[in-house]
Amino acid sequence: MTTTTPFSRRFLFGALLLLPLLTGIGKAHAGPDVASLVENGCDACHRLEASIPEEGRKGPDLFFSGNKFQKQWLLNWLQSPQPVRPSGYTSDPGFLEGKPTVAVPHPAADAPEAQALTEALMQMKVEGLETAPPEVAEPLSKGLRFKIKILFERDYGCIACHQTVNLVGEPxxxxxxxxxxxAGDRLQAEWVYNWLKTPARFEPKSRMPVFDLTEEERIQLTRYVMWHKTEKEEK
Amino acid sequence: MTGRIRNHKSLKAVLLALALVLGACGEDKQSAGRPRPPTENEPPVVATVPVEPVPQTPAPKAHPVTAKTKETYQWYCAQCHGVKGKGNGINAPHTAVPPRDHTKAAYLETRSDEQLFHVIKFGGLAGGRAPCMPRWGHTLDDDMIHSLVNYIRELCHCEAL
Structure with a gap:
């Protein structure tokens, strides 16, 4: 099932179709980062600017990818994409049926392409995020992790929509x-911390409920989310 | 005998209402599931009819189900409760407690509108139900939640007993 078509060629057609739009994007957010993403046709499915209408997007927004993702994860993922959302993106017509129709699998890039795209994506940032307190990066003791697990699963019901692990480490x-x-390989703790407070800053209408968390809960949930790492894939 | 049962039922309803601390719930009497009176201008005609009243057109609900209600249900609730409310959303196979089937009158008629409102607003755990149901009170306003309660009543074709 691996694609042999070069990443950039696969999107050439789409990119050409969207040429008029591209110039607009370049103007709104002048920078080599957007231009190189546009060159690769990323904008056919992803929003590269907050000002672009949400209709028609087929994948997650990337205008804050530099805030959200870890560089190494992006680099690996672009070469070997695996679904992050088991049911597809929320706008997918098959989403509520659990049968996503679009963008699965995401086209794979070769190493140099992935490198260039990662560099560009890491430049895509929004300003004015809250600085997360240093605790969010601290390792989580088993005892505290279990305590937060209760917060995550029982008090806030996050488990209903998100895969984590049970007490014996199974999904x-x-x-x-x-x-x-x-999540601990994929996301930046500071982004998680900000997302939990003001999701609308990134996503105007997520399917996730907005929670009025205390500061302590927000820190704890950020730590819990970031605790989830997989050592298998890469190093 | 029936009097005792009725008393017991009434007491239970009062206790539940108290325990749930329903801000919007002004009725603590045995709730017969009757829709709230829509206006104060209506003369209390029905109350004085001595024999069983002929069913009239029900009074319009205060928070009618609109296209926006259904859209909201599809956007948020259907993830677990399913597109048609049958409790078979994409998350259903993965939740510890199966999401409620909103088409099942047998259960939903045992819940008052206030109880449904409370669970949507404050989450399953707050209503003594499954904790997988998150609280939506910071996502949806009270009017929308009332309207969703009415939509659930449409889905189950039932009222609270």
């Missing part, structure tokens, strides 16, 4: 939200 949880099984 457990719903599939309508992005998996958290590798």
């Amino acid at each position: 457990r949880g719903g599939v309508s939200g992005p998996t958290l099984l590798n």
Whole structure:
């Protein structure tokens, strides 16, 4: 099932179709980062600017990818994409049926392409995020992790939509939200911390409920999400 | 005998209402599931009819089900409760407690509108139900939640007993 078509060629047609739009994007957010993403046709499915209408997007927004993702994860993922959302993106017509129709699998890039795309994606940032307190990066003791697990599963019901692990380390949880099984490799703690407070800053209408968390809960849940790492894939 | 049962039922309803601390729930009497009176201008005609009243057209609900209600249900609730409310959403096979089937009158008629409102707003755990049901009170306003309760009543073709 691996694609042999070069990444850039696969999107050439789409990119050409969208040429008029591209010039607009370049103007709104002048920078080599957007231009190189546009060159690769990323904008056919992803929003590269907050000002672009949400209709028609087929994948997650990338205008804050530099805030959200870890560089190494992006680099690996672009070469070997695996679904992050088990049920596909929320706008997919098959989403509520669990049968996503679009963008699965995401086209794979070769190593140099992935490198260039990662560099560009890491430049895509929004300003003015809250600085996360240093605790979010601290390792989580087993005892505290179990305590937060109760917060995550029982008090806030996050488990209904997100996959995490059960007490023996097996996947457990719903599939309508992005998996958290590798969240600690994929996401930046500061982004998680900000997402939990003001999701609308990134996503005007997520399918996730907005929670009025205390500061302590927000820190704890960020730590819990970031605890989920997978050592298998890469190093 | 029936009086005792009725008293018991009434007491239970009062206790439940108290325990749930329903801000919007002004009725603590045995709730017969009758829709709330829509206006104060209506003369209390029905109350004085001595024999069983002929069913009239029900009074319009205060928070009618609109296209926006159904859209909201599809956007949020259907993830677990399913597109048609049958409790078979994409998360259903993965939740510890199966999501409620909103088409099942047998259960839903045992819940008052206030109880349904409370669970949507404050989450399953707060209503003594499954904790997988998150609280939606910071996502949806009270009017929308009332309207969703009415939509659930449409799905189950039932009212609270």
